Amino acid sequence: MITFESVSKTYPGGTTAVDNLDLHIETGTFTVLVGPSGCGKTTSMRMINRMVTPTSGRILVDGQDVAEIRPVSLRLGIGYVLQNGGLFPHRTVIDNVATVQRLLGLSKTAARAKAHEALERVGLDASVAHRYPAQLSGGQQQRVGVARALAADPPILLMDEPFSAVDPIVREELQQEVRHLQAEIKKTIVMVTHDIDEALTLGDKIAVMAPGGHLQQYAPPAEILTRPANEFVASLVSKDRGFRALSFDTLDHVPSTPLPAPRRDGSIDMSALAPGWVLEPSAGHGTAGADGAAQWVNTDGARFAVAGALRPGDSLRMGLDAVLASPIAAALLLDAGGRPAGYITLGDLTPHLRPGVVAGA
Numbered sequence: 317m318i319t320f321e322s323v324s325k326t327y328p329g330g331t332t333a334v335d336n337l338d339l340h341i342e343t344g345t346f347t348v349l350v351g352p353s354g355c356g357k358t359t360s361m362r363m364i365n366r367m368v369t370p371t372s373g374r375i376l377v378d379g380q381d382v383a384e385i386r387p388v389s390l391r392l393g394i395g396y397v398l399q400n401g402g403l404f405p406h407r408t409v410i411d412n413v414a415t416v417q418r419l420l421g422l423s424k425t426a427a428r429a430k431a432h433e434a435l436e437r438v439g440l441d442a443s444v445a446h447r448y449p450a451q452l453s454g455g456q457q458q459r460v461g462v463a464r465a466l467a468a469d470p471p472i473l474l475m476d477e478p479f480s481a482v483d484p485i486v487r488e489e490l491q492q493e494v495r496h497l498q499a500e501i502k503k504t505i506v507m508v509t510h511d512i513d514e515a516l517t518l519g520d521k522i523a524v525m526a527p528g529g530h531l532q533q534y535a536p537p538a539e540i541l542t543r544p545a546n547e548f549v550a551s552l553v554s555k556d557r558g559f560r561a562l563s564f565d566t567l568d569h570v571p572s573t574p575l576p577a578p579r580r581d582g583s584i585d586m587s588a589l590a591p592g593w594v595l596e597p598s599a600g601h602g603t604a605g606a607d608g609a610a611q612w613v614n615t616d617g618a619r620f621a622v623a624g625a626l627r628p629g630d631s632l633r634m635g636l637d638a639v640l641a642s643p644i645a646a647a648l649l650l651d652a653g654g655r656p657a658g659y660i661t662l663g664d665l666t667p668h669l670r671p672g673v674v675a676g677a
């Protein structure tokens with residue numbers, strides 16, 4: 317647990333970056349500090365590991381005032397991921413990742429072994445281990461930065477705009493990976509971003525800050541979207557708010573129609589829904605598996621890969637997107653084993669879309 321107790325920070329020039337901040341961050345949760353430039357997000361985060369000292373108030377980590385912990389030992393237990401990866405340019409990837417273990421006194425061999433594990437965890441191939449940072453793409457550098465922060469297995473991870481320097485496609489990939497990683501490792505993560513979409517995608521809880529370092533709302537993403545505390549928060553999340561709210565509700569209560577039995581050639585006749593159309597499950601094993609393996613095919617020979625086949629637990633947003641992307645306005649539903657089981661139409665979805673939209677109105 318990280319606790320901010322009435323924390324303020326005024327810099328020597330007189331700027332109040334953070335004003336009387338109270339925040340309780342539960343262990344094992346992903347918290348995102350979000351808000352426009354200059355609202356004190358980075359200052360707040362850096363006070364956790366004593367890179368910045370509060371002017372008043374205190375910060376406790378698991379009940380202990382950080383002001384009473386030596387900065388070096390405090391920081392060894394707190395991973396830090398910087399913008400652009402923040403890698404040492406003159407060290408190879410593996411030695412960058414091994415940095416903290418070396419500081420902790422591990423031998424070079426032992427530290428490198430741990431570093432290899434960390435690289436694997438963030439999806440980097442062993443072949444990059446002996447390259448220098450300049451020989452990597454921006455996305456790979458950022459992954460190395462995450463691996464370095466995780467290598468010593470610290471309970472807390474601070475991330476300062478970790479994905480801001482990569483292009484939108486890579487950013488989305490990295491966000492997905494961090495989300496999956498967090499489901500596995502359950503660290504206490506505090507991340508700073510100015511991107512509300514990123515905050516809503518990643519955060520278990522979001523702290524919205526406004527200029528002057530004032531906390532506006534601290535709540536889970538669904539609540540930020542559907543019950544913004546004030547005009548400031550409402551305007552931050554106003555874009556696509558109704559659509560985004562659909563991310564927080566699953567498809568599980570939406571009725572679906574079972575697929576007819578496959579014909580002798582394995583194809584499934586969809587004419588009850590869309591005359592002239594069949595579903596061709598992927599060849600061989602007969603499961604749709606990854607998106608695109610199965611195809612919608614019509615009698616004219618037109619073929620469309622099934623985009624976004626759905627699984628139990630997927631969100632209404634994914635469901636709506638899959639239905640809209642389908643040439644027969646129906647999304648394929650897979651069972652828990654990944655086999656085609658049924659379909660959902662726009663008509664099935666519509667009654668379930670209203671509450672999400674209305675709640676956010």
Ligand SMILES: Nc1ncnc2c1ncn2[C@@H]1O[C@H](COP(=O)(O)OP(=O)(O)OP(=O)(O)O)[C@@H](O)[C@H]1O
Nearest residue numbers: 327329331333352353354355356357358359360510
């Ligand atoms: N070392 C410093 N000395 C003086 N003022 C500072 C210092 N660091 C930050 N500030 C000021 O404190 C305020 C908050 O800065 P901070 O970097 O915490 O905000 P931020 O929300 O993280 O912004 P950004 O998204 O632009 O990084 C700003 O007005 C900034 O200019």
